[in-house]
Structures are given as structure tokens and as C-alpha cells.
Amino acid sequence: MKPKYQVLIDDIKSKILSGVYSVGERIPTESALQKIYNVSRQTVRKAILELSNEGFLRSEKGSGTYVSNQYQSKSVKKPHNKTIGVITTYISDYIFPSIIRGIEGRLNEENYSLLLASTNNDVEQEKKALEMMLSFGVDGLIIEPTKSNLYNPNIAYYLSFKEQEIPFIMINAYYEELDVPFLCLDDVQSSYIATKELVSKGHTQIGIISKSDDLQGKYRMKGYIKALGEAKLQFHPEKVLSFDTETKLDLYINLKKFLLDKRDELTAMVCYNDEVGLEVVNACRQLGIPVPDELSIIGQDNSYIARNANIKLTTLTHPQEQMGRDAANWVIKKLQGNKDLQNEIYYQPLLIEGVTVKELT
Amino acid sequence: MKPKYQVLIDDIKSKILSGVYSVGERIPTESALQKIYNVSRQTVRKAILELSNEGFLRSEKGSGTYVSNQYQSKSVKKPHNKTIGVITTYISDYIFPSIIRGIEGRLNEENYSLLLASTNNDVEQEKKALEMMLSFGVDGLIIEPTKSNLYNPNIAYYLSFKEQEIPFIMINAYYEELDVPFLCLDDVQSSYIATKELVSKGHTQIGIISKSDDLQGKYRMKGYIKALGEAKLQFHPEKVLSFDTETKLDLYINLKKFLLDKRDELTAMVCYNDEVGLEVVNACRQLGIPVPDELSIIGQDNSYIARNANIKLTTLTHPQEQMGRDAANWVIKKLQGNKDLQNEIYYQPLLIEGVTVKELT
DNA sequence: AATTGACATTTGTACGTACAAAAAATATAC
DNA sequence: GTATATTTTTTGTACGTACAAATGTCAATT
Numbered sequence: 097m098k099p100k101y102q103v104l105i106d107d108i109k110s111k112i113l114s115g116v117y118s119v120g121e122r123i124p125t126e127s128a129l130q131k132i133y134n135v136s137r138q139t140v141r142k143a144i145l146e147l148s149n150e151g152f153l154r155s156e157k158g159s160g161t162y163v164s165n166q167y168q169s170k171s172v173k174k175p176h177n178k179t180i181g182v183i184t185t186y187i188s189d190y191i192f193p194s195i196i197r198g199i200e201g202r203l204n205e206e207n208y209s210l211l212l213a214s215t216n217n218d219v220e221q222e223k224k225a226l227e228m229m230l231s232f233g234v235d236g237l238i239i240e241p242t243k244s245n246l247y248n249p250n251i252a253y254y255l256s257f258k259e260q261e262i263p264f265i266m267i268n269a270y271y272e273e274l275d276v277p278f279l280c281l282d283d284v285q286s287s288y289i290a291t292k293e294l295v296s297k298g299h300t301q302i303g304i305i306s307k308s309d310d311l312q313g314k315y316r317m318k319g320y321i322k323a324l325g326e327a328k329l330q331f332h333p334e335k336v337l338s339f340d341t342e343t344k345l346d347l348y349i350n351l352k353k354f355l356l357d358k359r360d361e362l363t364a365m366v367c368y369n370d371e372v373g374l375e376v377v378n379a380c381r382q383l384g385i386p387v388p389d390e391l392s393i394i395g396q397d398n399s400y401i402a403r404n405a406n407i408k409l410t411t412l413t414h415p416q417e418q419m420g421r422d423a424a425n426w427v428i429k430k431l432q433g434n435k436d437l438q439n440e441i442y443y444q445p446l447l448i449e450g451v452t453v454k455e456l457t
Numbered sequence: 458m459k460p461k462y463q464v465l466i467d468d469i470k471s472k473i474l475s476g477v478y479s480v481g482e483r484i485p486t487e488s489a490l491q492k493i494y495n496v497s498r499q500t501v502r503k504a505i506l507e508l509s510n511e512g513f514l515r516s517e518k519g520s521g522t523y524v525s526n527q528y529q530s531k532s533v534k535k536p537h538n539k540t541i542g543v544i545t546t547y548i549s550d551y552i553f554p555s556i557i558r559g560i561e562g563r564l565n566e567e568n569y570s571l572l573l574a575s576t577n578n579d580v581e582q583e584k585k586a587l588e589m590m591l592s593f594g595v596d597g598l599i600i601e602p603t604k605s606n607l608y609n610p611n612i613a614y615y616l617s618f619k620e621q622e623i624p625f626i627m628i629n630a631y632y633e634e635l636d637v638p639f640l641c642l643d644d645v646q647s648s649y650i651a652t653k654e655l656v657s658k659g660h661t662q663i664g665i666i667s668k669s670d671d672l673q674g675k676y677r678m679k680g681y682i683k684a685l686g687e688a689k690l691q692f693h694p695e696k697v698l699s700f701d702t703e704t705k706l707d708l709y710i711n712l713k714k715f716l717l718d719k720r721d722e723l724t725a726m727v728c729y730n731d732e733v734g735l736e737v738v739n740a741c742r743q744l745g746i747p748v749p750d751e752l753s754i755i756g757q758d759n760s761y762i763a764r765n766a767n768i769k770l771t772t773l774t775h776p777q778e779q780m781g782r783d784a785a786n787w788v789i790k791k792l793q794g795n796k797d798l799q800n801e802i803y804y805q806p807l808l809i810e811g812v813t814v815k816e817l818t
Numbered sequence: 819a820a821t822t823g824a825c826a827t828t829t830g831t832a833c834g835t836a837c838a839a840a841a842a843a844t845a846t847a848c
Numbered sequence: 849g850t851a852t853a854t855t856t857t858t859t860g861t862a863c864g865t866a867c868a869a870a871t872g873t874c875a876a877t878t
Binding site for chain 1: 860861862863864868869870871872
């Protein structure tokens with residue numbers, strides 16, 4: 097047999113859930129409820145206290161007891177932390193310090209705190225980071241997708257953010273399965289310009305090193321193919337060296353084999369990014385392939401490793417810090433209630449000439 | 458005035474947290490507590506009910522009230538996340554990218570994830586970061602103290618980490634109130650070498666710019682005084698320009714006033730760090746004070762801003778990335794059960810000559 | 819029409835009595 | 849010594865009185 101207070105709890109909860117008592121509405125006073133349910137005041141209070149603990153009600157001395165909006169925003173009930181979560185594949189490497197600098201700078205201008213986690217391009221670590229951010233209750237998120245070209249089960253989390261109306265924006269790539277806001281370099285254009293530059297320098301035997309698990313890899317390949325097509329050059333699959341996050345460890349070995357194998361068939365390489373570009377430079381040095389005399393090399397992203405290398409790599413720009421600022425700005429604006437924010441932003445790359453591309457005459 | 462039931466809650470909670478009542482142990486009966494605290498049974502029950510709702514206690518009809526294992530597994534029940542929390546004052550600026558690079562590199566070697574938050578040298582933000590790390594349940598922590606030379610109420614959190622046996626280590630500074638492991642540059646030695654270098658170059662009118670809210674500031678001042686003493690030079694308080702995190706915004710203005718005011722009394726400045734050193738260089742340029750012809754300047758930390766400046770600042774080394782690696786290594790070793798870890802490590806600085814120090818003859 | 823003060827209403831704290839239900843302790847029977 | 853019944857202990861439900869503290873309402877005053 098149910099205790100009396102439980103009868104009250106069930107009845108009042110039912111009235112709340114069915115809309116008889118709506119959010120913000122005052123329910124009958126304790127003494128009124130005593131009469132309605134024919135119980136003591138203590139029993140009424142016990143029921144109200146329990147419903148308050150569950151977030152359905154809140155009481156105010158001298159005023160009454162109200163249906164709490166806490167119950168409905170149960171998933172948003174976390175205190176306003178003024179914290180933006182940032183999830184990137186790496187923190188210290190490559191272009192990420194610059195991106196993070198942009199993010200941090202903009203967030204600091206608005207007195208937002210930054211909480212940063214890295215995934216190492218691993219879906220399990222991304223999951224962990226997402227759960228942690230959810231659990232803490234960040235106000236918004238800036239996310240670089242993990243293995244953006246592959247199906248990622250963590251997509252469910254992003255759907256959850258959408259439901260909870262937690263603003264988030266992706267950088268560098270996005271999940272094509274989701275309709276989410278993002279900021280990206282125009283990767284097609286980056287490789288297109290790179291390939292076109294080689295073509296304009298007389299190269300017809302152009303290879304590419306491509307990363308298969310990230311969306312950037314896919315679109316940089318697309319730009320390469322587009323430029324080949326415009327130059328009436330045939331696309332040869334054997335001129336493609338492909339790798340992913342897991343096989344990256346062996347890339348240098350495979351690269352040397354590839355370069356040796358194709359030594360007579362390639363005069364130029366479009367590289368997935370500067371890091372790969374410099375690995376090609378190093379491999380050529382080891383193999384005795386003169387750069388750029390025998391093989392021209394173009395990187396992408398204008399990373400600090402390209403800027404600091406012993407050889408000035410020809411490369412394409414990446415917005416880096418500006419992208420970081422814009423991402424932070426987007427989230428802040430969203431949190432301030434802006435509805436008219438652009439949801440898809442592409443940055444156009446520019447060529448930065450180095451000394452790794454030779455003109456064939 | 459606290460209600461009686463809150464007194465009971467606080468007292469019983471304190472007994473649980475301090476181990477007087479251990480997990481699984483039965484606390485005194487309701488009627489015993491009535492007598493102990495001289496309150497009614499209803500007041501006892503109200504306290505117990507609330508502690509039960511918070512997960513500290515559980516009651517069993519006919520048996521008694523027990524300390525719940527729910528409470529203790531509240532901080533330990535989290536799945537092993539293999540995540541190390543890092544709390545730094547800044548992320549993108551100054552020497553922090555290098556430190557973070559060292560941390561991240563070592564953690565990745567052991568497949569630990571990194572969770573990073575910055576405090577902007579503000580105790581409230583540090584509190585937020587600590588609570589978030591606690592709530593998520595990091596395996597260990599690397600912490601740069603906030604305003605390390607001042608009392609910080611967040612010290613209670615560090616005590617709590619110790620209680621919960623969550624290994625943590627401090628970098629760059631530590632709270633002298635606590636007996637905690639730390640990794641620090643020998644700040645006394647850094648300023649001592651700087652000042653001694655100026656003395657050896659014939660300087661007798663040496664000023665210092667010092668930061669008062671960080672422990673580094675205190676010990677760099679100490680090294681300066683020590684070197685003055687050894688050279689039989691008198692310490693003049695009016696040759697000291699002091700600032701803190703809050704007044705840093707006005708430092709440049711105050712610096713220019715100071716330099717103009719003391720133009721005839723100073724031939725050299727020991728600066729709290731490179732950032733300050735470069736600000737002095739800029740101020741001199743604005744004031745038409747030739748560097749180093751009229752004023753010699755030494756920074757400290759060998760930060761990237763010193764390395765990348767237009768003028769090659771004379772400075773002292775800081776372990777940066779190595780410190781980061783060592784900190785991560787310490788936490789990992791601790792988590793692996795090592796008991797014989799060194800708890801106080803100092804790095805000895807070396808002078809790096811630039812072009813900002815002139816020899817007086 | 820706006821402000822102020824007095825009073826009424828409502829929730830919050832604290833005490834009490836009484837009985838129910840479940841577990842633990844003790845007594846009894848074999 | 850073991851099993852069972854009885855008693856005691858302990859928490860759970862429900863009722864009551866009393867006063868404190870905060871809010872809301874209404875009437876009087878400006």
C-alpha cells in the first residue's frame with residue numbers, strides 16, 4: 097500500500113507532466129493541499145520536498161510553491177560556467193598552437209574560460225573528451241572532427257548537443273553526415289592551386305600523397321584531380337600514395353619505396369600537408385634525389401614547421417589563428433543570441449613560393 | 458544563524474570526510490544522535506535524510522544508518538579515464554606552448570589523454586578548473602599555481618587531492634604553505650646570474666622589474682639582492698619597479714615613467730622575464746634611450762618571444778619542454794606505483810648572451 | 819497616482835506523540 | 849547445538865503545536 101505522501105507526489109507530478117500545472121505556475125498552498133488530500137501539513141511538505149529535490153517544484157517562503165523550469169531544462173540545469181570546450185586532434189603540433197592561440201585570444205576578450213582536450217585523431221579519445229565536456233557542462237564547443245572522412249559513432253554526441261541547444265562549430269573539417277556549422281580551408285582549392293602551379297611550371301608527371309581518413313585528404317585529392325583534368329593530364333592511381341592515421345608511422349618507409357619505384361615517372365609531388373612535404377624532402381635527401389631539380393615538392397598549410405625548415409618549402413596558406421578567432425567568435429555570438437550566423441565558411445588559400453618547385457622548360 | 462539540522466549535516470559530513478565514520482560503518486542511531494546533539498528526532502531525521510539524498514548515508518529500517526559507499530565511490534567510481542589534467546596560467550603565450558608540448562609528448566608515449574585548462578592567473582578560474590577536473594575524475598594532475606606568492610583559498614582542493622591520493626605535481630612554482638611535489642627553475646639563481654653578469658660588465662646602478670604575486674618574482678628578487686650583496690652594492694628600493702597580474706595592464710605606462718625618472722641613476726635592468734624585458738626595450742626605443750649603450754637589459758626564461766624579437770635579448774634559460782616532460786613523467790611514474798620519486802626538482806639556468814648588455818669600462 | 823506602513827499569508831524550522839514495518843537480539847524448545 | 853518464536857530495537861509514516869522569516873495585500877497618507 098502506497099504511503100500518503102507518495103499518493104501526493106504521484107498526483108502532483110502527473111499534473112505537472114500533463115500540463116495541468118504549467119511551468120512557473122503556483123500550485124495550491126500547503127494548507128490548501130491539506131484540505132484537498134485530507135492529510136497533515138507535514139505530509140504535504142514531505143511530498144513537496146521530494147518533488148523539489150527531483151526538480152519538479154521550487155518553494156519560496158511567504159510566496160508559494162511553483163512548478164520549476166529546472167525540471168524541463170534538466171539537461172541544461174548546470175551552472176553557467178562561462179567555459180568553452182575545445183576538442184582538437186592535437187595540441188602542440190603543426191598548425192594547432194596557432195589555431196588555439198586564436199581561440200584563446202578571442203575567448204579571453206569576452207572573459208570565457210577555455211577547456212581543451214585532444215583526441216589524437218582517435219574516436220575513443222574523442223568520446224572521452226565529449227563525455228567529459230558534457231558532464232562538466234560547457235557553454236559551447238569548438239570541435240575538430242576525428243577521422244572526418246570515416247563514419248564516426250560519436251556523431252550521436254553531436255546530435256545530443258544540437259538537442260540540448262549547446263552551440264558548437266567544427267573547424268578544419270566536418271562530418272558530411274551531419275548538418276553542422278563549420279569553418280574550413282577550401283581544401284579543393286588548396287590542392288587545385290598546388291597542382292595548377294606545378295602544371296604551369298611545365299610538370300606533367302605529378303603525384304600526390306593523400307590522407308584517406310580525414311575529409312581534408314579527400315578534398316585535396318579532388319583539387320588535384322580537377323587541376324589534372326583542366327590540364328588534360330590523365331589521372332594515374334599508381335601515382336597516388338595514400339596513408340591514414342594508423343599507417344602514418346610507416347609513411348616514411350613507404351614513401352621511400354614509392355619514390356624509388358616511381359623515380360622515373362614523377363617530376364613533382366603534391367603533398368597532403370607540410371609535414372608530409374618535409375618528409376618527402378628528407379626522403380629525397382636520403383635517396384639522393386635532388387630537390388627541386390629532379391623532384392618538385394609542394395606542401396600545404398604554411399605551418400611553422402614549413403616556415404622553420406632548413407629548406408623553404410613551397411606551400412599554401414591556412415587561416416590558422418584567424419580560423420580560431422572566427423570559431424570562438426561564432427560560438428560567443430551564438431551564446432549571445434545571434435540567429436543570423438553564417439554556418440559554412442571557407443577560407444581561400446594563397447600560394448607561398450619557396451625553393452622546392454622547379455620550372456621545367 | 459545556521460539551522461540546527463544544518464549543524465548536524467555539517468558535523469556528520471565532516472566525520473565522514475575525515476574518516477571518523479568509515480564506509481560501511483553504522484553511525485549512532487537516531488535516538489543516540491538526539492541525545493548527542495540535544496535536538497528532536499525530527500531534526501535528526503531531517504539531517505539524515507538530506508545526507509542520504511547527497512549520497513553520504515543510507516538508512517535501513519530496523520537496522521540503522523550507514524555510511525554509503527556511494528559517496529566514496531563518487532570520487533573514485535569514475536571509470537579509469539587514463540587522463541591527466543593540466544592546469545596552467547596561460548596556454549598559447551610565452552613559454553607555455555613549449556611546456557605543454559613536453560607534457561603532451563610524454564603522455565602520448567604512455568597513451569594518456571591530456572585535458573587542459575587555463576586560469577589566466579585568477580583564483581576563481583583556477584577553482585572552476587579544479588572542480589571540473591575533480592568532477593570528471595582525472596587520474597593525475599600537473600598544476601601551475603595561481604598567484605603563487607599570495608594566499609590562495611583553493612589550497613583546500615590540493616589537500617583534497619592528497620586525501621584522495623590523486624597524484625599531482627606543481628610546475629614553475631608551488632604554494633609554500635603546502636608540502637607538495639614541484640619542478641621549478643632555480644629562480645634565485647636565474648636573477649643572481651643575470652645581476653652578476655651585469656656586475657661583471659661593470660654595472661653598479663642596476664634596477665629590477667619584479668612581479669609580486671608570483672613566487673618566481675619573489676625568488677628572482679632574492680637572487681638580485683644576493684648578487685648585489687656579493688658585489689658590495691647597496692640595494693635601493695627606488696630602483697625596483699614592482700607589478701602584479703592586475704596592474705600588468707598599466708606596466709608599460711609605469712615603466713616609461715620609471716625609466717624617465719631614473720634615467721640618470723640606472724645603467725642596467727634585470728627584468729622579471731623576457732616579456733617584460735622586451736617591453737623595456739620598446740619603452741627605451743620610445744623614450745630615445747639607446748639599448749644597450751645607455752641601458753643594458755636582461756630578460757629571463759629564453760622564451761620564443763625573446764628568440765623571435767627584432768633585437769636579440771640577453772636572457773637566462775628555462776627548461777620549458779623538459780620540465781613538461783619531467784612533470785608528465787613524474788605523474789605517470791606515481792600512477793605506476795613508484796614510491797621513490799624526487800619531490801623537489803630545481804633546474805639550473807644558463808646565461809644566453811644577446812646584444813642587450815653593454816660592458817662598461 | 820505613488821509611497822509607506824500594518825497586517826495577513828505562506829513557507830521554514832523545531833519540537834512533540836503515536837503507530838507501522840523491518841531487522842536484530844534474545845529466549846525457548848527440541 | 850540448532851531452529852523457531854518472541855521481544856526489542858531501529859527506521860518509516862503520519863499526525864499535531866508553535867514560532868520565525870519572507871512575501872504579498874490593502875489601506876492610509878502624501
